[in-house]
Amino acid sequence: MTLSNVSVGKRVKIKDLKTDKNFRKKLMELGLFPGQIIEIIQDAPFGGPMKIRVKDYCIALRRDEASGIEVEEVE
Amino acid sequence: MSKTIKVALAGNPNTGKTTLLNAIAGTNLRVGNWPGVTVEKKEAVVNYNGYKIEFIDLPGIYSLGNQTAEEKVTIDFLIKEKPDIIVNIVDSTNLERNLYLTVQLLELEIPLIVVLNMWDEAVEKGIQIDVKKLSELLCCKVIPTSAVHKKGIKEILDSIIELAEKPKFIQCTHFESQVETFLLELADEIRKKQPILFDLFPKRFLVISLIEGIDLQNFGIEIHPDILKKAEEIRKKLEKLYKKDISSIIIEERYSIVISIYEQCVKKDTIKDVDTTLILDKIFLNKIFGIPIFLFLAWLMFEFTFELSAPYVDWLDSSLSNVIANWAYQGLTAINAPEWLISLITEGVIGGVGFVLVFVPVLFFLYIFMGILEGSGYMSRAAFLMDRFMSFIGLSGKSFIPLLIGFGCNVPGVYATRTIENPKEKILTALMIPFMSCSARLTVYAFFVTAFFTNHKALVILSLYMLGIIVAVTLAFILHRSYFKTESQHFILELPPYRIPTFRFIMLSAWSKTKAFLIDAGTFIFATALIVWFLLNVPFGVQSKEDSLFGHIAKVITPIFEPLGFGHWEASGALITGFVAKEVVLSTMGNIYAGEVVEEEQQKIGIIEGLKEIGVGFINANIEAGKKLISLFGLISNEEEEEPADNTLLNAVRKEFTPLSAFSFLVFLLLYTPCMATIFAIKQELNSWKWMAISVMISLTTAWIVSFTVYHIGKLIISG
Numbered sequence: 001m002t003l004s005n006v007s008v009g010k011r012v013k014i015k016d017l018k019t020d021k022n023f024r025k026k027l028m029e030l031g032l033f034p035g036q037i038i039e040i041i042q043d044a045p046f047g048g049p050m051k052i053r054v055k056d057y058c059i060a061l062r063r064d065e066a067s068g069i070e071v072e073e074v075e
Numbered sequence: 076m077s078k079t080i081k082v083a084l085a086g087n088p089n090t091g092k093t094t095l096l097n098a099i100a101g102t103n104l105r106v107g108n109w110p111g112v113t114v115e116k117k118e119a120v121v122n123y124n125g126y127k128i129e130f131i132d133l134p135g136i137y138s139l140g141n142q143t144a145e146e147k148v149t150i151d152f153l154i155k156e157k158p159d160i161i162v163n164i165v166d167s168t169n170l171e172r173n174l175y176l177t178v179q180l181l182e183l184e185i186p187l188i189v190v191l192n193m194w195d196e197a198v199e200k201g202i203q204i205d206v207k208k209l210s211e212l213l214c215c216k217v218i219p220t221s222a223v224h225k226k227g228i229k230e231i232l233d234s235i236i237e238l239a240e241k242p243k244f245i246q247c248t249h250f251e252s253q254v255e256t257f258l259l260e261l262a263d264e265i266r267k268k269q270p271i272l273f274d275l276f277p278k279r280f281l282v283i284s285l286i287e288g289i290d291l292q293n294f295g296i297e298i299h300p301d302i303l304k305k306a307e308e309i310r311k312k313l314e315k316l317y318k319k320d321i322s323s324i325i326i327e328e329r330y331s332i333v334i335s336i337y338e339q340c341v342k343k344d345t346i347k348d349v350d351t352t353l354i355l356d357k358i359f360l361n362k363i364f365g366i367p368i369f370l371f372l373a374w375l376m377f378e379f380t381f382e383l384s385a386p387y388v389d390w391l392d393s394s395l396s397n398v399i400a401n402w403a404y405q406g407l408t409a410i411n412a413p414e415w416l417i418s419l420i421t422e423g424v425i426g427g428v429g430f431v432l433v434f435v436p437v438l439f440f441l442y443i444f445m446g447i448l449e450g451s452g453y454m455s456r457a458a459f460l461m462d463r464f465m466s467f468i469g470l471s472g473k474s475f476i477p478l479l480i481g482f483g484c485n486v487p488g489v490y491a492t493r494t495i496e497n498p499k500e501k502i503l504t505a506l507m508i509p510f511m512s513c514s515a516r517l518t519v520y521a522f523f524v525t526a527f528f529t530n531h532k533a534l535v536i537l538s539l540y541m542l543g544i545i546v547a548v549t550l551a552f553i554l555h556r557s558y559f560k561t562e563s564q565h566f567i568l569e570l571p572p573y574r575i576p577t578f579r580f581i582m583l584s585a586w587s588k589t590k591a592f593l594i595d596a597g598t599f600i601f602a603t604a605l606i607v608w609f610l611l612n613v614p615f616g617v618q619s620k621e622d623s624l625f626g627h628i629a630k631v632i633t634p635i636f637e638p639l640g641f642g643h644w645e646a647s648g649a650l651i652t653g654f655v656a657k658e659v660v661l662s663t664m665g666n667i668y669a670g671e672v673v674e675e676e677q678q679k680i681g682i683i684e685g686l687k688e689i690g691v692g693f694i695n696a697n698i699e700a701g702k703k704l705i706s707l708f709g710l711i712s713n714e715e716e717e718e719p720a721d722n723t724l725l726n727a728v729r730k731e732f733t734p735l736s737a738f739s740f741l742v743f744l745l746l747y748t749p750c751m752a753t754i755f756a757i758k759q760e761l762n763s764w765k766w767m768a769i770s771v772m773i774s775l776t777t778a779w780i781v782s783f784t785v786y787h788i789g790k791l792i793i794s795g
Contacts (some may be wrong), residue, residue, distance in 0.1 A: 006386075021322070023141060023565050028326045029138040030567065031172050041353070045362045048463035051565040051570055058168045062458050062466070 003040075003052075004067035011039045012071035019068035023067070031055045037074060078240045079127045083153060085180060086164035088135030088172050088496075089452075089571040091192045093117060094580050095222035098134050099231070101758055102583065106591045108762035109134075109148045123232050126239065131158070135496075137172070138181040141289065144498045153183055154276060154294060161240055162231065164190045167197035167219070168339055168572070174333040177213065178248055184277040186244050187215045188234050190227070194219040196574075201344030209340045214247035223577050224262050231659045247277065248336075250328040253316070257309045258282045261302070265280060269299040286310055289327045323736035323764045326463050352452075352572040359453070365460050373457075376448070380441045381483040381514075383468065384698035386434035390692045395429045398685040405679060415615040419608065427604030429657060431597040434752060438592055441480065441487040442585035445494060448476075450576025454494055458568055467550060469555030471497070471566070474504040478547075480647055481511030482540075485749045488513075489756040490592065499559045504755050506770050508744050509749045509775075512540050515657035516745060522661055526725050527734040535738070539745050546746060546777055596755035603751045607655050620667055621794050639743060640736030650743070661724075668727035671782055735793065739786040746778035 004013055014024045014036050015044040031054050033040070041058060042051040061069075086092045097104060109116045117132035133152060134145035141147050153161070163180050167172040170191075180187055191197075209755030210217040210306050216234050220227025249255055253511040265272055272281055275296060285306040286290060291298065310321050317324045359365060400421045406418045430711060448454050454473060461472030473495045488508040495501040520539060524532040539755030610625040615621045621644070631646035636650075638640050645667045680688070732740065748754060748771050758767040 010221065015647070017723060018673065021320070025140070025322045025326065026137075026565065027565060028323060028330075029140070029175060031175070031330070033323070033327060042360050043362075044360065044459055044463065045366060046463045047460055049568070050359065050565065051356070051459065055171045057172060058570040059463075060455075060566075060570055062566045065566065 001071055002067045003038075003061070003069040004050075004063045004069050006040050006071060006073075007038070007051075008040050008043060011037060011074050013037050013074050014069060016070040017068065019065070020069060023065070023068075031037050034038070036073075044070065077122065077125050077127045077256050078239075079129060080160065081156070081158045082131070082162055083156075083158040083159045084130060084162050085149065085153075085176070086133075086134045086135060086451055087166065087176060089170075090135070090166040090173065091222045092132060092164045093584070094229075094577070095190070095192060096130055097350055097580050097583050098222045098225045098228055102586070103466055103787055104583065104587045106584075111762070112121050112144045112148060113501050113761050113763070114144050114148050115493065121232070124236055125237055125511075128235060130194070130508065132597050134761050136176065139183075141293075141516055144715035145496065147293075153185070154280075158185065159242070160188060160235055162184050162188045162190055162235070164192050167191045167193050168202060170202075171337045172202065174336060175329060176651040177328045178332050180246055181213070181215075181246065182277065182279045184244055184246065184279060184603045186238050186242050187213075188231065188238065189213060189215060189217045190231060191217060191219040192222055194226070195221045195224065203342040203344070205340045205342075209336065212247070212336045212339065214245040223580070234584060236622060239507060248324075248332045250332075251470040253528060254324070254328055254709075255368065257286065257313060261286060261309055263308055264302055264305045268301050270301075271296070272296070286313070303538060315412050315478050327763040335695060348367070355573050356570070360459060365456075369457055369460050372448070372453070373476055375707070376444045376476065377479055377483055379444050380437060380480060380487060382703045382707065383700050384436035384440045391436070393431050394689045394692055395425055395432070398680055398688050400425045400684060401680045415612065418612060421606050423608035426608065430604050430752065431593065434484075434592065437484060437487050438490060439585055439589050441491060441752070442588050442787070443581055445476075445491060446581035446584055447492055447576055448579060450537060450574065451672070452571045452573045455568055455570055460572065462566065462568075466566070468551040469503055469559060470500055470551065471495070473566075474500060474507075477504050477775060478507060478511055481508040482513060482680060484513050484515070485509055485511065485753040486756045489589070489753060493588070498634060502761060502766060503554060503763055505561070505766070506662050506773065507547040507551050509753055509757075509770060509774055510543040510550070510746060512543045512745055513657065513749065515750070519653075519657060519660050519744055520741055522724075523728070523732075523737050526728050527737045528731070535739060535741075537789070539741060540697040542742065542781070544566060546781065548771065550777070560594070592756075600752050603755075604655060607652070620648065620663075627690045635779070636743075638786070640739045640781070640786045641730060641732065641743075645731065646740060648749065653750060654748060656752070657744075660744070664728070668724055668731070675740075735786060735789045738789065739782045742785050743778045743782040746774060746781055748774045 003012070003014075007047055014032060014034050016034055017032070019027070029032075029044075036054060039053040040050060044050070044060075047063060049057055049062045050066060051060050051068055084096060085090055085283050096119060100121055103119045103121065105118045107118070108114065114134050118450045119130045119132075121128045121130065131152070133149045136143075136145050136149055139146065139150055139153075141150060144734035145487050152158075161180055161183070163177050165177065173333045177187075177189060189209070191206065191209075197204065204219075206217050215237070215426060218227050218230045218234060220231065222228075227329075250258070258279070262278060265281070275294070276284075276291075281291075285298070285302065285310050288306070313324055314321055314699055319327075359368060361368075403425060404417060448457075457475065461475050465471055465474055474492075477488050477491035477495070479488075480491045485508050488511060489505055492501050492504050492508075495504060517536070517787060518712055520536050528535045533768060607625075611620065611623050612630065613624045614622075620626050626644065626648065629651055630644045632651075633642055633647045641647075645664065648667055649660050649664045653660040753770060754767055757770050758764060763769070
């Protein structure tokens, strides 16, 4: 399952980052590394970006970028 | 003589870095650009306890990489300029992610002070941070502050001086011992082969960068091949050992330091109050209402900027032309100054000052409202909402507001790009703004539609606005797909909590930015205005515009406009003055077509009378602005009067233009270089003569090509 098809309100755990090297580095430096639990808070209209919570803050990612982030559901 | 201490402020975006610098430095803040890039630079000098402390505000960054312009500027400064002290500003409410940068900064082996900003907010949220423990674990001073409430400022200054007097740095954050052994191994190799590297780079930073395979080329030093070989060997060993790529290993090592520190120092009470940000985002980012709310706010901002500043613009204008110019005239005639000198002072110099000053109220209001939108955290929401629509031409939602402001006036539009951090987006937006049809151009359209298109006034004007947008979007699309193709497309946008911006901070930063305009672009605008005055008045005593240097130049360039349908020197002359400001196009045409305007008999104004006029004018401007503020919310209806068009000019223009050539002229007027003020604004904001020149070139060629196309298609339609 990738982050892009997780619905709003769900909490998931990052499994793998299947993105290019630079972007993976960026994501990890922001705290989005495998094992991290994140929560999908909201999504933008017309298939725009999605707002997620990681650690103590929120960021937005575009859908196609989120599709490179593999996740699994947590209880 | 006082000792100088160089202090760099570093931290993540949205940590209140600039607010803190403002609280420390007050009005001493200087706003500019880092050399060669479109990244904002803020500096301030503070005299404290006999020391001269130089603060340099580094761009807000999440990590010390070399991927973005902001990161490059930061690492370059820290390595090459070697500040005495780094003050690392950290958001107390978001400590974990913020500490990542702190751990990286510690690798630079520069004395560090960690500032826990937004301390009150953390307390309110029930976050307890053990400051003493944190200080012990990081081996550096940690100070809780609240920049907004100016708490902890004195402690920061005292700690800076204490640290400057007794510089100390202890490295006490370490990776896993396995990794540390490899670091030592490479350090040994460097000591053997090229020990000079240790004088140029911080040891730990150097070793980690080499193992990670980060290019250190732009620091201008060749690394010994044996060292590079050794680094690669180690990299391969580590990657095999951890079964991960090297960057992941290093980032995870840093984060494990962060997490361990975080867990030892931070306790969170169960959240007692409601999360306001979450609720506000439910409204502002709502799938249905989000965009309408954004459009409403954008409209409100447009109205605020232009409507509220208008009375002050009028006041400045009339004070200058009615009072100051009058005084100058009287003074100069009293000492029998020659005619040309009087004209130079009253028209050239005072007029030039006027061209600059009229922008001051507009920019000041713009910066205030931009400050509110940014300081509250809304601006990143705008980017979030509009991303879907803007991303296909390489822009984000942040470009929307500058483009919209451009319809009022291109100059504040260009300065509004200040909020766009991404250099590529910023350049693209600044290049698009000149095609947004500003209100000064509307005066010319209005006149021409009265002359030629009485039955289709609105349609013609609307078509011009649309044409400008189409050209801008096409331009952005082409540049996005060609010149900027290699730029990273990744979009990561932090959505910080909503915060109430402080009034003092907003006023201070609006003022320092307006001041930067006066010093930078203002100088060039003034100089250009003087040159134009010179062209219009040389040879001195020239009676008709046709015989002036300006007239000659207009005649030389006239053939260029022949294929566009308006190859007469009067039209090209009007276009040249349109370069100064579009407001003067009509008056130039009036001047040229309808002959010399009769000089108005100037009434003498005494000193007291004049001062009174300026004073009363200012009070009236305030009243007027107040009324407009109320009328914005629909309480008083504010009717604008339309000025009747000059009949002589109407007839003269009807003789010279056909409806088609008039339309072609308007298209050219829409698309060619907006005015000198916009050009110098682009130069200042993008910090580049190159982009300024590119913008001018694009405007001129696009204007010519589109006008040519419009004129010839029109001719085909008419004849066919």
